[in-house]
Amino acid sequence: MKKVLVIVALICSLACVIASPLSANVSADETITVGGESLTYDPNIDTGGKLPDTTPGESEVENDVKTAVGVLSGIVGVVSVGMIVWGGIMYSMSAGDPGKTQLAKRIIITAIIGLVLSLLATLIANIVITIVQKPI
Secondary structure, eight states: OHHHHHHHHHHHHHHHHHHSOOOOOOOTTOEEEETTEEEEOOTTOOOTTOOOSSOTTOOHHHHHHHHHHHHHHHHHHHHHHHHHHHHHHHHHTSTTOHHHHHHHHHHHHHHHHHHHHHHHHHHHHHHHHHHHHSOO
16 A cells, blocks of 8 residues: 555655746846747836736637646645545444445545546646647
8 A cells, every 4th residue: 555655655656747837047138938929028028917827839729728737636635535534434434344445445546546647637738738839
């Protein structure tokens, strides 16, 4: 059981590192290219306190897909953590009953698998969006 938890923790850590967005450090004099379009960073631009809905070179569909994937992943994450807690409570209250202990273990393992699949789904969606965004 400990080996499974260690492996799952390593997979989750790896997925978080890979799925984390890369940020560009841009100075005031620097120009970057996004989607074939050159952009110059200007810290003096007044946006009226509002940020644009999409990043440069990103369509509304891509923004909506990213938002939907983020929201669904968040919901699945919260439910998975809740199920892990519930399984832990069931396990601690099983009082040695093999049936209840087995059920609690199954709930915890299933919740961990769901959490890992949620992270992988987010990773895959971000990779697909990145590939689709690249100009041909």
